[in-house]
Amino acid sequence: MDKRWLVMRVAAILVIVHLVSCNDNSIDSSKPAASLYEPSWTYKCIPDEGCQRSESPQPGVHANMSSLTFESMDLCRTVCGRFGGLWPRPITAALSTQTVKIHPNYLRFDLSNAPAETREVLVQMTQVTTQNLIDECDGNVTEIVETPVVVYITVKTSNLNLTWDTDEQYRLDVQSKEKNAVIHIVAETVYGARHGLETFSQLVSADKPDYTDHYKCSLRLVSGAKIWDRPVYKYRGFLLDTSRNFIPMDDIKRMVDAMATVKMNVFHWHVTDSHSFPLESRRVPQFTRYGAYSAYDIYTVDEVKEFIHYAKVRGVRVVIEIDSPAHAGNGWQWGKEYGFGDLAVCVNAKAWRNLCIQPPCGQLNPANPAMYRVLRDLYRDLAEILPKPALFHVGGDEVFFNCWNSSEEITTYMKNQGYETDVEGFIKLWGEFHEKALKIWDEELADAGHAAGQPVMIWSSELTQAHRIHKYLNKDRYVIEVWEPVNSGLLPQLIRMGYNTVSVPKDIWYLDHGFWGNTKYSNWRKMYAHTLPRDPNVLGGEVAMWSEYVDSQALDTRVWPRAAAVAERLWADPAGAAGGAGAAEARLNRLRSRLAARGVRSDVLAPAWCAQHDQHCL
Ligand SMILES: *[C@@H]1O[C@H](CO)[C@@H](O)[C@H](O)[C@H]1NC(C)=O
Ligand SMILES: *[C@@H]1O[C@H](CO)[C@@H](O)[C@H](O)[C@H]1NC(C)=O
Numbered sequence: 001m002d003k004r005w006l007v008m009r010v011a012a013i014l015v016i017v018h019l020v021s022c023n024d025n026s027i028d029s030s031k032p033a034a035s036l037y038e039p040s041w042t043y044k045c046i047p048d049e050g051c052q053r054s055e056s057p058q059p060g061v062h063a064n065m066s067s068l069t070f071e072s073m074d075l076c077r078t079v080c081g082r083f084g085g086l087w088p089r090p091i092t093a094a095l096s097t098q099t100v101k102i103h104p105n106y107l108r109f110d111l112s113n114a115p116a117e118t119r120e121v122l123v124q125m126t127q128v129t130t131q132n133l134i135d136e137c138d139g140n141v142t143e144i145v146e147t148p149v150v151v152y153i154t155v156k157t158s159n160l161n162l163t164w165d166t167d168e169q170y171r172l173d174v175q176s177k178e179k180n181a182v183i184h185i186v187a188e189t190v191y192g193a194r195h196g197l198e199t200f201s202q203l204v205s206a207d208k209p210d211y212t213d214h215y216k217c218s219l220r221l222v223s224g225a226k227i228w229d230r231p232v233y234k235y236r237g238f239l240l241d242t243s244r245n246f247i248p249m250d251d252i253k254r255m256v257d258a259m260a261t262v263k264m265n266v267f268h269w270h271v272t273d274s275h276s277f278p279l280e281s282r283r284v285p286q287f288t289r290y291g292a293y294s295a296y297d298i299y300t301v302d303e304v305k306e307f308i309h310y311a312k313v314r315g316v317r318v319v320i321e322i323d324s325p326a327h328a329g330n331g332w333q334w335g336k337e338y339g340f341g342d343l344a345v346c347v348n349a350k351a352w353r354n355l356c357i358q359p360p361c362g363q364l365n366p367a368n369p370a371m372y373r374v375l376r377d378l379y380r381d382l383a384e385i386l387p388k389p390a391l392f393h394v395g396g397d398e399v400f401f402n403c404w405n406s407s408e409e410i411t412t413y414m415k416n417q418g419y420e421t422d423v424e425g426f427i428k429l430w431g432e433f434h435e436k437a438l439k440i441w442d443e444e445l446a447d448a449g450h451a452a453g454q455p456v457m458i459w460s461s462e463l464t465q466a467h468r469i470h471k472y473l474n475k476d477r478y479v480i481e482v483w484e485p486v487n488s489g490l491l492p493q494l495i496r497m498g499y500n501t502v503s504v505p506k507d508i509w510y511l512d513h514g515f516w517g518n519t520k521y522s523n524w525r526k527m528y529a530h531t532l533p534r535d536p537n538v539l540g541g542e543v544a545m546w547s548e549y550v551d552s553q554a555l556d557t558r559v560w561p562r563a564a565a566v567a568e569r570l571w572a573d574p575a576g577a578a579g580g581a582g583a584a585e586a587r588l589n590r591l592r593s594r595l596a597a598r599g600v601r602s603d604v605l606a607p608a609w610c611a612q613h614d615q616h617c618l
């Protein structure tokens, strides 16, 4: 890593020198041209209409504005409407339209009502909150007020486990007088308290008028608020694929920052596929040696551990997926060289159309006992890294029978097992793989000190069809992640059969659709409009960023704000007219500028004129 950093720095210095030398005589475009733009707009909050730009530019510094008129659109949105600038919207909220000026230097968090075991992580959570407030003003809150702001955090249990049974509800109460502001956050768990802190930060906005002659930024807090909030769905996931194209750790962390902003709680890390294997395994270094795109495109064990903690502080559970038995190739191709035989078959086969769904091909070799020994070593590494209780995703999708059928070793093994080489025979082989893999996972998890019987996630497939699934997958162990299109009957069938499910309808919640083949792009409105069944067997849903056609260059705008639309659907699931995109757009615009302040480049929703005139472009 160090070397590349150095190269980049040298390159950056050269670029800067170059830019400076050709910019000598040019205009500084970061400053508005005073003579062309003076004076500036104001924004008024009008009940039922949202924030509207003034009809004409208002003169000078706006010292005497009537109430509900603001110099900054962000501040207007923060107080305007029933849910102000909150995203996702809380279940219930009463917000004042008044604000008080605050400054981070006079902000204090009181943790005396939180169990000692929770304080370390709470302190880190509050540090994130404070940084988010400072970022509202691009890192410099120029207007200093000495109003003391105290946030009292009450946490009832010392349980730090993050699972889909974690109680995430919180109450948030804001009261301020002229001389101080008092905030109470009450939650069962630290994760509920974190959500409360996030909502608190969303009650604060920069007041940043666009004067041309000087930079000025103050922070304003909604002066009174009463909020009670909890999620509708337990599982609110974002999937990121880092195998088709590598995504650097800093970018992944930025995705988690944005997830925390919208209260998503599961980062589903599709870390490996047939294309590359970027995850370091201490027991099997060959995985990255043969599987990484380059020496830089690797997640080291230390980075992964640190990342898992980073996510936890942001209320996000990391689920690692090692896709198997299909979608596995690069990283597994060294078996023969080491005397282990073929660990995977069809790897990188040239005539790929016969052997897999997309190039490069590769499927694990279930006829080779050495493959299971290597898998055991990998599972052991994961069991040592994952937080307790561990959640693992075994992949399990898109097994291509022709690939296995092309291997004499595998068809011979099947004959010895008494399996036909027809479809049902291959299904049996596939089922046998998952049975063995689960047993190995359980043994390694137990050895690493985890409690028994942890759930394992698996994609829907031929194997999970209603007439077969019960033969191969135990409903007390597997959670089925259903990616069939929305008109498929599989999800309701599995729910009826008692399987826990996570829903990811590919024709609506796949973020890569619209970038290849005949797939159609879903805009945020379409993603927002989709609802899931309210059923105890539907844990929740996920929005998925497959990385064939994205890398760090365009990641942010491909994912945001669309993932935020899904986040609100899963957190609040607003019904009726309030559940429509029209009612949400102003808040989503507010979220967009909040994400920008936090370093996430969220795509634009509409022309800026529409963003200055709420509801005029619906
Ligand atoms: C603006 O407010 C200040 C202080 O409240 C007052 O002294 C001043 O006369 C006001 N100016 C206008 C134009 O209303
Ligand atoms: C913050 O802004 C003030 C006022 O513009 C300026 O004096 C100060 O140097 C800035 N501080 C930083 C750290 O940029």
Ligand SMILES: *[C@@H]1O[C@H](CO)[C@@H](O)[C@H](O)[C@H]1NC(C)=O
Pocket (backbone or CB within 6 Å): 159, 161, 388, 389, 390, 450, 451
């Ligand atoms: C937290 O998880 C661990 C590991 O699975 C388990 O042993 C423990 O009982 C859990 N704690 C609570 C309070 O549920």
Ligand SMILES: *[C@@H]1O[C@H](CO)[C@@H](O)[C@H](O)[C@H]1NC(C)=O
Pocket (backbone or CB within 6 Å): 401, 402, 405, 421, 422, 423, 426
């Ligand atoms: C596997 O190959 C055999 C021999 O070519 C063929 O008869 C059989 O139909 C194939 N099985 C599948 C599931 O395609």
